[in-house]
Amino acid sequence: MSRFTTSPSLSVVIPLYQEIDNVEPLVTRVQEGLAHYSGAWELICVDDGSRDGTGEQLCAQIARVGEHMRVIRLRRNFGQTAAMQAGFDAARGELIATLDGDLQNDPAEIPRLVDELLARDLDLLQGWRQQRQDGLLLRKIPSRFANALIGKVTGLALHDYGCSLKIYRAIVIKEVRLLGEMHRFIPVWMAGVTAPQRIGESVVAHQARQFGVSKYGISRTFRVLLDLLAAFFFLRFGARPGHFFGMIGLSFGGIGAVLMGHLLLVKFALGEDIGHRPLLLIAILLLLAAAQFLTTGVLAELLTRTFYASSDHSHHRIRWQSDPAAAGWMTNHPNVL
Template sequence: MSSPAQHPPLSVVIPLYEEADNLEPLMARVHEGLANYPGAWELICIDDGSRDDTGRRLRALAECYGPHLRIIQLRRNFGQTAAMQAGIDAARGELIATLDGDLQNDPADIPRLVAELLARDLDLLQGWRRHRQDDLLLRKVPSRLANLLIGWVTGLKLHDYGCSLKIYRSTVIKEIRLFGEMHRFIPVWVAGVTAPERIGESEVRHQPRRFGQSKYGISRTFRVVLDLLSAFFFLRFGARPGHFFGSIGLVFGLLGGMMMAHLLIVKFIMGQPIGQRPLLFTAILFIVVSIQFITTGVLAELMTRTLFAAGAKTHHRIRWQSDPKTAVWKVSP
């Protein structure tokens, strides 16, 4: 445990995709915001396969600021979730802070959030952009609806799941493997490995984008719904998918069996023909569907056990990164 005057080592992780114009002011603001951080810290920037000048400028800035600025370049654009996972894998700090590289998150909020996380003894402190500086119809309204839907489905009540400014304990976030578009539901996934009461939120500043273009659009709303269904499934049935598919199969099997029992009574006791009855075809369909769902559940259980036995592997690929042996901590004077 660290004393109030000395915070644990902190790793700041920033995924970047075609943010060349934001790099210099971003680096300046990060160093300004952490100038008085009472502990050692490092900055990890992940270039997610940018096609602009992001990679070259990052290397130049690393030479300027020093070896506490670590660079990871992915071979191609794998997405924000994969870039964030690459940064978390490389992080050495006891605490990990993540934020976007578009200058809308304020790095000056990080020391306050770290102090609050330690004071409240949390595993995750989620930023809340209460006064969000984005387009009302394209960003704010869909985001609020998505936040309400996520809270209703998962039972974890937060105001702003999508804010990238978060503080984690590394021992907790490194238990989770991020893939797909999971970065939108990180608090939900964290709730699967720690108690929900150890997840909190705090208001943070938010600023309008000054340079570059947003990578998000209205289409993200539809992806959020699909991702939410995936998150709900993996959290409830990730370790026992056979229960999910098997339950559906048993329901269809029960309905199909009841229909067949009724038709048997009609055929052999009442002596009426059943060959042309729609109920017969419906019963056969339900029984076939039942067998398919139960079989799918068994196969899913086998795949899950195989995955757990082999260990999950990340899907991003690194093209170049700073030498970890030369990385140092930045300590404020």
């Protein structure tokens, strides 16, 4: 039984691609897992342009289970990130749970994770597949390497970034717009709008895939490295890109200036010819690169400030603030408007 008498409303978002054999057992297990959930809940299945009949099978399940199940069908295969964003946009619950459509995570664990997120006062609770039922070479080793690298670069230490079983506070995750292949680093992007200590993890069960084939391969490891670079940049320098490019420019400029000073000393103090020295070309290239990076930093700062000034976006996020009217500030300070 839930330790909370009335749980928050919940939206379960599941992206699917070419998973026709998993549709009916997946919907059945979600129904069974949330049968005793004490709050209102809905199931949102997003068909990411499947061509094997997954979308039609999903629509057929609505008549079987009821209208609390909703289906979103994308016009073509846009990728898992776009499918998840479509589900987040459609979600109406105070909390959002996500999992893959391959049945490797158990939907029955969702109520327990909801209780844990509320008890620990988190904005995101990430599943941790401590006993993974995947291939060692293609899945486990690349995943462990990626998890360690992500934690080292971002400073957000989690054991399993790739687990799709997550519980979010809707008001927080909806401040993050998912683009490209950002679904791999959702905890990292979440750390940009909430404190890292409000992101936790919990051990969850993991089962071997029974139907269909995995959509992941060893090539994903290389894409993760590129995505990690983008995540690191936006997390650390999203509001101050001039610092990122400026540090590189100043470093190149400093090295170039030292080399040029050395060559000038050789030229005028020792009287040696420096016109044919490779070191002169290197120094000039470093100084030119420094100028380009510094200029790029200034332009990036202008674009960033224009973006924040011309939109409703702001770099800071408010978690909670007291009500001035409730505090009676007008009574205490009648001359302050």
